[in-house]
Amino acid sequence: xxxxxxxxxxxxxxxxxxSVTDRCNFRCTYCMPKEVFGRDFQFLxxxxxxxxxxxxxxxxxxxxxxxxxxxxTGGEPLVRRDIEKLVAMLAxxxxxxxxxxxxxxxxxxxxxxxxxxxxxxxxxVSLDSLDDAVFRAMxxxxxxxxxxxxxxxxxxxxxxxxxxINMVVKRGVNDGSIVDMARHFHGSGAILxxxxxxxxxxxxxxxLDDVVPAAEIVEKISAALPLEPADANYRGEVARxxxxxxxxxxxxxxxxxxxxxxxxxxxARLSSEGRLxxxxxxxxxxxxxxxxxxxxxxxxxxxxxxxVWGRRTDRYSELRTRATARPRRRxxxxxxxxx
Ligand code: SAM
Ligand code: SF4
Ligand code: SF4
Numbered sequence: 366x367x368x369x370x371x372x373x374x375x376x377x378x379x380x381x382x383x384s385v386t387d388r389c390n391f392r393c394t395y396c397m398p399k400e401v402f403g404r405d406f407q408f409l410x411x412x413x414x415x416x417x418x419x420x421x422x423x424x425x426x427x428x429x430x431x432x433x434x435x436x437x438t439g440g441e442p443l444v445r446r447d448i449e450k451l452v453a454m455l456a457x458x459x460x461x462x463x464x465x466x467x468x469x470x471x472x473x474x475x476x477x478x479x480x481x482x483x484x485x486x487x488x489x490v491s492l493d494s495l496d497d498a499v500f501r502a503m504x505x506x507x508x509x510x511x512x513x514x515x516x517x518x519x520x521x522x523x524x525x526x527x528x529x530i531n532m533v534v535k536r537g538v539n540d541g542s543i544v545d546m547a548r549h550f551h552g553s554g555a556i557l558x559x560x561x562x563x564x565x566x567x568x569x570x571x572x573l574d575d576v577v578p579a580a581e582i583v584e585k586i587s588a589a590l591p592l593e594p595a596d597a598n599y600r601g602e603v604a605r606x607x608x609x610x611x612x613x614x615x616x617x618x619x620x621x622x623x624x625x626x627x628x629x630x631x632x633a634r635l636s637s638e639g640r641l642x643x644x645x646x647x648x649x650x651x652x653x654x655x656x657x658x659x660x661x662x663x664x665x666x667x668x669x670x671x672x673v674w675g676r677r678t679d680r681y682s683e684l685r686t687r688a689t690a691r692p693r694r695r696x697x698x699x700x701x702x703x704x
């Protein structure tokens with residue numbers, strides 16, 4: 366039986382995002398800019414990263430406290446060796462309804478079959494443009510679009526469906542790719558989601574002017590492929606849904622900057638070194654690694670989860686102002702907690 370744990374603003378805890386590594390084989394300019402995450406950057410040593418056993422133990426504890434959905438992320442989750450073993454461990458947790466993973470797709474062609482066999486339900490693949498030059502510049506490691514598309518195809522063949530595609534839109538960088546992306550995935554069964562570029566972390570030089578508002582994205586697509594709003598699938602769904610009027614499927618828009626959704630935010634995030642963040646824009650996090658490596662029982666750790674969640678008052682996006690264009694406060698990096 367799951368408890369009805371609620372935070373200070375009466376929000377339950379339903380989703381847990383687990384970052385399994387702080388490393389990535391891409392250097393997306395909006396997430397891990399090379400100037401910061403260069404050759405000399407010190408990633409976490411293995412001993413400071415949660416083991417699969419530790420992650421699975423925490424996963425069980427969180428599901429016991431009401432979590433229904435777990436998403437693995439990173440960094441790039443598929444660069445963590447034997448990730449499918451972790452998937453198998455999590456897939457066995459009783460009460461977990463949905464186990465998914467967000468990836469840049471670069472290693473998906475190799476891994477899709479093993480991930481499906483281990484019990485992964487589906488995947489979300491990030492892809493910011495179909496224009497090879499634009500995409501190579503955005504991932505900043507010269508990775509070609511064709512290999513991500515091959516990864517998406519492998520995921521489809523393996524049955525990791527419905528596949529979602531995440532496109533972060535940055536003004537003047539890839540906003541010219543919005544309609545091409547919509548056309549490409551229209552009628553494919555994959556759900557394309559457009560994400561407003563966010564002021565996560567402190568290294569990506571975010572400016573409000575770089576954000577393409579959701580309304581503008583919908584207008585652009587609708588002019589080429591008419592759209593109509595669709596109802597949310599469930600309370601707390603982050604993406605606003607729109608469907609093509611010709612039956613070609615649907616898209617989602619994640620408008621955390623222009624239309625924040627903190628009131629329905631049921632998410633917690635666990636970093637690869639075991640810190641729990643109750644908001645994407647958190648700064649410190651709560652250390653669960655120390656608890657896991659102490660003699661605490663599962664029930665004692667569960668009590669700590671309840672205490673952290675019970676005190677939660679986060680609603681950063683709702684409180685965001687133009688002042689965030691020059692952030693003074695240190696915030697956790699996206700590559701640390703995985704979106
Ligand atoms: N490496 C994997 C990937 O790229 O899918 C998983 C981790 S990545 C941090 C998770 C998601 O966050 C990706 O879809 C990425 O595009 C998105 N993301 C990263 N930085 C962002 C930002 N500043 N604003 C909005 N989305 C961002
Ligand atoms: Fe890596 Fe994903 Fe961040 Fe890109 S968005 S740098 S693929 S973690
Ligand atoms: Fe949730 Fe924080 Fe994002 Fe608001 S800003 S939706 S509280 S993660």
